[in-house]
Amino acid sequence: MLGFKEIKNGLLVSLWFVFLTFPLMVVKVDPVERIVRWRWENSLYVAIGTFAVFLLVKIIIQRRSRNAAVDKEAEQKKESFIHRVLASPRQKFTLIALLLAVAIVFPLFSSSYQTNVMTTALMYVVLGLGLNIVVGMAGLLDLGYVAFYAVGAYSYALLNHHFDLGFWAVLPIGGGLAAIFGILLGFPVLRLRGDYLAIVTLGFGEIIRLVLENWSEFSKGPSGISNISRPGLFGIEFGLDGAIIYIYYLMIVFMIVTIFIVNRLQDSRLGRAWIALREDEIACQAMGIDKRKTKLVAFSLGAFWAGIIGVVFAAKTTFINPASFTFLESAIILAIVVLGGMGSIVGVIFGALILILLPEYLRALSEYRMLAFGAILVAMMVFRPQGLISNIRRTYHSDKKFPSPTQQ
Amino acid sequence: MMATPILQISGLTMDFGGIRALNRLDLEVHAGEIVALIGPNGAGKTTFFNCLTGIYTPTAGEILLTPPGSTKNVSLKGLKPNHVTEKGLARTFQNIRLFSQMTVLENVMIGRHCRTKAFILGAILRNAATRREERQIVEMSYAILDKVGLAHLANEFARNLPYGAQRRLEIARALATEPFLLLLDEPAAGMNPQETQELDRLIKEISTDGHSILLIEHDMKLVMSLSDRIFVMDYGKKIAQGKPSEIRSNPAVIKAYLGEDVDA
Ligand SMILES: Nc1ncnc2c1ncn2[C@@H]1O[C@H](COP(=O)(O)OP(=O)(O)OP(=O)(O)O)[C@@H](O)[C@H]1O
C-alpha cells in the first residue's frame, strides 16, 4: 500500500529533520570541560522516529481517502450521537441535570487543589465562549483577546487597591471597560480581514501587556499588584478554603449564565448576522446588514466576557502581574475555540475542559505541554478541521402550510 | 404624463486606475418594468450593478431612486451597500454568494435583517416582541421560499443545493429585503433549458407582484421573452436602447456581438 515514492519521501523528510535538529540533538557544548560532545547516536533516533511518524501519517491519510465515503457516513453517525442527545429535549435535560449535579457535589469530594483547577477550567470555558462570538460566529480572527482579560483583571486590582471597591461592584465595571476596549480595538480594524486582522489584534494584545509592564506608576509594572480582596457574599468574608469553594460555585453560575446568553445570541437576528458576516462580507452587506455595527458588537460582547473573567481571575489569585497576560494565553483560548469547533457552544465547553484539565492531570507531561499543544492543533486541522463537535444550524418550521407571500 | 422613473441614472462613470469601466451611462427604469442590460463579456454590466448597490463608489454621475408612489428622490451615490438595500434596491450576484454554512431558510432570514429590529437585549431576553418578530421572519421566509419553489429544502445547507436552486435562493434572499427594484446579475447562467423556463416564469411572477426588475443576461431567448426595454452596452458605453424588436435588428448591437446569435 505504500509505494517507493512514499518511502523515498520519508527518507528525505527524516534526513531534513536530522539536519534541522542537528545543533540541538547532536552538538552539546560542555562549558566546564570546554569541549564539544558529538552525540551522533541521537541523529539516528531522530531519523528513525521521523521516518516512522511520516509513514504512519501517510498510511492514515491513505486509509482515510480510500474510505472517504464510508468514513463520512460513520463520522456523521458518531457526530450525531451528541447531536442526537442535544436534539431530544428529554435527553438534553437529563444530561444537563446530571452534569449540574456532578458540578455541585464536586467540591465536596475533592481537595482544594482540584477545586481550584476545575475553577480555572470553568473560567476558560467562559473565555472560550466569549472568543467564540468573535472568532467562531463573526469569523474575526482575534489574537489579542487576552488584552480584554487583562483589562478586567487590572480594573479590579486597581479599583480594589486604590478605592477599596469590592468584587461585585467592579464586576460590571470590568466587563464594561473591556467592552469599551473591544470597541476601541474594533474601530481601526473594521476594514481588515483574515491575516491582517490577526496581526493587528496580536499587536493590540502586546501593546496592552507592554503598557502594563512599563507604566509602573499606573500598574506597578512587572512586580504586579498583590493583596487583592477575595469576593465576599453580602459582607461575609471567607477563609482560604471557603473562598476557593465560593469562587467555584460562582464560576458555575457565571458559566451557566454565559451559556444561556450566548446560546440565545446565536439563534437571534444578531447571531445570524454574525454568521452571515463570517460567510461572505459583501453578500452580507448587500442583504442590508450594517457591517460596522455588527463587527463592533461582536468585538465588544466578546471582550465583555473576557473582562468579567479577568475580574474573577484577579479575585481568585489575589495577585496579578503582566506575565499572566501573554500571547500564549490568547493562543490557548483560541485553541479552545478551534479544537472544540468554531461556533459550537458544546464544542467550546469540551475544548476548554480538555485543554485545561488534561495538562493538569498529566503533570508528568507538563514539560512537553506546548509541544503536545501544537501537535494536537496541527492534527486537528488535518483530520478534523471543523473541530471536535461541529456546529449544527438550528432548523425552523412554519406554522402554516406555506401561504402565499404577504408583501407589506 | 409619464410618472418619474423609479431609477434614474445619468452620466455614470467608473474608472479603475486607467480603465474606464463605465463611460457616462444614462439609464432609467419605470415602475413595473422589466428592463434588460446586455452586452458582451467585460462590457461593464456587473460593474454597473456594483456602482448602483454601493459596492463601488462611482467616479462621476448621479443615481436617483424614487420609491413608487413618492415624488421625493434619494441619491444612492456614495451610500453603503446596506443603506442602498434599506432604500429598496436588492440584488443577486453573478458568481453565487450564498451563505453556504447556513440553511436555505436562514439565508432568506438574513434578507429580513434590514426590515427587523431585535438587538442584543431582545436576543437575550427573548421578550414577546422579539418572539413575534422571529415568528414573522420565519413565516415570511417560508412564504418566499415557497414562491421560488424551495420551501421543501428549507432546512438543507445552502451549499448542498443544486446550481439552479442556488440561483433561485439568491433571488429569494433578495426578495426578503422587500425591494421595489430587483437587480438580477445573470440569473440564468449555468441553468439548463428547463430551469431557464422555470426562471422565466418566476421572474414574470415577481414582476406581477409589483417589483420592477433590472436584469443582466446573456441568454437572448430569456431576455427577449421577459424585457419591456433593453439597454445594450459595450466597453462601458451604452450603444443602443429600445424595445426587444428594435434591438434585435439594430446594426450596432449585431456588430458588438459579432457572430453571437442575437436572433432568438
Ligand atoms: N475591481 C476592479 N478593478 C479593476 N478593473 C475592474 C474591476 N472590476 C471590473 N473591472 C474591469 O471592468 C471591466 C468590466 O467588467 P464587468 O465585470 O463589469 O463586465 P461584465 O459586463 O459584467 O462581464 P461579464 O458578462 O463577463 O460578466 C472589465 O474590463 C474588468 O476587468
Ligand SMILES: [Mg+2]
Ligand atoms: Mg458580469
